[in-house]
Amino acid sequence: MTKRVIVTGASGKAGSVVARDLLEHGYEVRNVDHRPGPGSSGPDDAVPLLLADLTDYGQTIEALGDGAWGRRPDAIVHFAAIPSPVHATAAEVLRVNVTSTHAVFAAAAALGVKRVVWASSETTLGLPFDRPPDYAPVDEAHIYPETSYAMSKVLGEELARQFSRIAGMTVIGLRLSNVMVRADYERFPSFWDDPQLRRWNLWGYVDESHVAQSVRLALEADLTGADNFIIAAADTVMKRPSRELMAEVFPGVPVAADVDGVDTLLSIARARAVLGYDPRFSWRELY
Numbered sequence: 674m675t676k677r678v679i680v681t682g683a684s685g686k687a688g689s690v691v692a693r694d695l696l697e698h699g700y701e702v703r704n705v706d707h708r709p710g711p712g713s714s715g716p717d718d719a720v721p722l723l724l725a726d727l728t729d730y731g732q733t734i735e736a737l738g739d740g741a742w743g744r745r746p747d748a749i750v751h752f753a754a755i756p757s758p759v760h761a762t763a764a765e766v767l768r769v770n771v772t773s774t775h776a777v778f779a780a781a782a783a784l785g786v787k788r789v790v791w792a793s794s795e796t797t798l799g800l801p802f803d804r805p806p807d808y809a810p811v812d813e814a815h816i817y818p819e820t821s822y823a824m825s826k827v828l829g830e831e832l833a834r835q836f837s838r839i840a841g842m843t844v845i846g847l848r849l850s851n852v853m854v855r856a857d858y859e860r861f862p863s864f865w866d867d868p869q870l871r872r873w874n875l876w877g878y879v880d881e882s883h884v885a886q887s888v889r890l891a892l893e894a895d896l897t898g899a900d901n902f903i904i905a906a907a908d909t910v911m912k913r914p915s916r917e918l919m920a921e922v923f924p925g926v927p928v929a930a931d932v933d934g935v936d937t938l939l940s941i942a943r944a945r946a947v948l949g950y951d952p953r954f955s956w957r958e959l960y
Contacts, residue, residue, distance in 0.1 A: 682753030684710025694885035751791035763821035770825035782840035793846035796823035801873035810940035837899040850879040850905035875938035876909035
């Protein structure tokens with residue numbers, strides 16, 4: 674099993690969850706980020722932090738190689754990025770996300786690291802769905818990048834395919850839905866009366882435990898090449914049935930026959946079948 678793992682962006686919301694979970698499951702973990710955060714704030718913490726600008730290839734290869742352990746890691750989990758289209762200008766989001774992803778993949782190839790797991794995004798699927806989806810649940814083939822953030826992730830997926838071909842790396846992209854930590858569920862009742870409020874991602878979400886599970890599975894899966902998987906909860910954020918929501922908000926869009934009750938409209942079928950992904954927790958346990 675892969676044991677020595679660098680998590681880029683472990684100072685952020687999802688990255689810090691992943692780093693803590695890997696520690697709890699027996700991995701050695703280092704955080705490479707441009708700032709301290711809840712996942713790691715210094716060299717004496719459980720997850721030591723190495724500061725680096727991952728848009729700079731020289732800093733990236735130094736940090737991912739000798740900087741972290743003095744020898745190459747077994748794998749890299751790349752979560753460092755501008756986290757949404759609203760956190761910077763469109764041009765800056767595209768520049769930072771594509772440049773840093775290229776630098777991490779290129780450094781991994783140069784160092785001989787054979788597995789990279791990274792945070793792609795549900796935005797690749799067509800969010801915010803101002804244009805209705807072609808069908809539901811949307812799956813990995815449903816690619817309509819509508820923002821510079823989504824485009825940065827689509828380009829990252831193409832970079833993954835390129836570096837996999839060139840360097841023989843296994844590169845697994847996780848198209849994460851809207852990540853929720855437990856405090857976030859306090860907001861859910863405000864969604865229930867108006868289905869328009871969360872139409873932008875087909876009422877999807879993903880719990881922090883699901884994200885952590887998907888990363889561990891991707892690190893350990895018997896896979897080669899480059900691949901991408903939608904990672905979402907098994908249900909929606911709503912109390913109303915998924916078919917009813919689709920009929921009201923996206924009339925005429927075909928819904929698969931096996932969608933039942935409050936099933937997710939972001940297909941996790943491939944993640945279940947290939948990775949063994951099994952997102953058991955639901956916010957409904959809290960209400």
